[in-house]
Structures are given as C-alpha cells and as structure tokens.
Amino acid sequence: MNNDIKEILYTKENIKEVAEKIGTQLTKDYAGKNPLVVCVLKGAFLFMADIVREIKTYAEIDFMDVSSYGDETESTGEIKIVKDLDVPVEGRNILIVEDIIDTGRTLNCLVDLFNHRKVASVKICTLLDKPDRRVKGIRPDYVGFKVPNEFVVGYGLDYQGHYRNLPYVGILKPAIYENN
Ligand code: 5GP
Ligand code: MG
Ligand code: MG
Numbered sequence: 355m356n357n358d359i360k361e362i363l364y365t366k367e368n369i370k371e372v373a374e375k376i377g378t379q380l381t382k383d384y385a386g387k388n389p390l391v392v393c394v395l396k397g398a399f400l401f402m403a404d405i406v407r408e409i410k411t412y413a414e415i416d417f418m419d420v421s422s423y424g425d426e427t428e429s430t431g432e433i434k435i436v437k438d439l440d441v442p443v444e445g446r447n448i449l450i451v452e453d454i455i456d457t458g459r460t461l462n463c464l465v466d467l468f469n470h471r472k473v474a475s476v477k478i479c480t481l482l483d484k485p486d487r488r489v490k491g492i493r494p495d496y497v498g499f500k501v502p503n504e505f506v507v508g509y510g511l512d513y514q515g516h517y518r519n520l521p522y523v524g525i526l527k528p529a530i531y532e533n534n
Contacts, residue, residue, distance in 0.1 A: 373407075377409055378408070390414050390441070391415045398510060405451055418435070482501045
C-alpha cells in the first residue's frame with residue numbers, strides 16, 4: 355500500500371500540530387456557544403477525532419454521510435444525503451469538519467442545506483484545501499494545509515475505498531488511477 359504513494363505531504367505529527375493550533379482557536383471562538391461539530395463521513399473521521407479532542411469547551415458532535423455524484427476524482431455539485439444528522443439544527447452553531455475542499459461543490463450544497471434549516475451560524479474546518487480547483491465561492495474558516503492540485507490519499511481520504519488507514523497524507527501515484 356505504501357508503494358502506491360509518490361510523496362508524503364503531511365505526517366501524523368504534522369497533522370497533530372495543526373489540529374492543536376486550530377483547536378486553540380476553536381476553543382476561543384466557540385466558548386459559550388455549544389457548537390454542533392459535524393463530521394462529514396467518511397473522509398473526515400480521523401481529523402474529526404483530532405479536532406474535537408482539542409476543543410476545550412462544551413461541544414456536541416454528530417455525523418453526516420453525503421455522497422457527491424461524479425467519478426472518484428471529481429464531484430458534480432449534486433449531493434445525496436446517505437445519513438442525516440440525529441438532532442435538529444435550527445438555531446445551532448454548526449462547525450462542519452471536512453477532509454478536503456476541492457471544487458467546493460459538496461460544501462456549497464451542505465452550507466445551503468444548513469442555512470435552509472435556519473442554523474444560527476455555519477463554519478467550515480477542513481484538513482486540506484485545494485484552492486486552485488475552486489468553482490464555488492466556498493472559503494473554509496479553519497484550514498489545516500493547502501495542497502497542490504494533485505490527488506491525495508491517506509488520513510481518512512480514499513481512492514476507491516482504500517488508503518483511508520494510512521497515518522499520513524500523500525500524493526497517490528498517477529499510475530494507480532490512470533490504469534482504471
Ligand atoms: P468538492 O465537492 O469540493 O469538489 O469535492 C470534495 C470531495 O471530493 C472530498 O470530500 C473528497 O471526497 C473528494 N476529493 C477531492 N479531491 C480529492 C483528493 O485529492 N483526494 C481524495 N481522496 N478525495 C478528493
Ligand atoms: Mg469529504
Ligand atoms: Mg472519496
């Protein structure tokens with residue numbers, strides 16, 4: 355599995371450090387606001403676990419699974435809710451935790467959905483940001499790392515279901531997906 359990686363971009367130590375930094379900021383920003391921290395499955399599961407442990411104030415957590423239509427390397431802008439939240443969100447302060455923002459289409463749909471449900475606020479925390487590829491005006495509020503325009507896997511991010519368990523983020527060798 356490790357042989358499929360062209361280059362390691364961020365180790366788990368790098369990610370731990372960035373989660374601590376973001377967590378310190380979140381602790382300040384959300385003190386007294388009892389945010390609902392929403393993990394977007396499955397890609398964000400590891401980063402979510404890091405982030406929530408760094409929030410040193412009251413917070414609740416929930417999980418949502420959305421699938422974006424498109425192929426494995428590009429989304430289309432339409433999403434289907436595979437698993438919705440367990441709690442109503444009207445009037446809540448929502449913090450969405452994502453693995454990566456690429457075109458921004460998926461998050462654009464999610465933010466619209468939360469606004470439609472009349473939340474008090476919605477902010478975005480993402481491990482990775484690929485700003486070069488943005489087609490929607492989505493700007494994350496908390497970003498771990500900006501990544502180049504390459505297909506990355508690991509630390510929750512997959513290619514065809516694999517690589518989520520890699521303890522780092524790396525660039526997948528193009529040969530792996532070009533053969534498919
Ligand atoms: P967007 O709607 O922002 O274009 O796409 C977001 C989703 O596409 C991410 O949550 C992720 O599932 C997938 N995605 C986009 N870029 C990458 C990438 O470089 N690697 C992986 N593994 N998934 C990606
Ligand atoms: Mg995602
Ligand atoms: Mg995926």
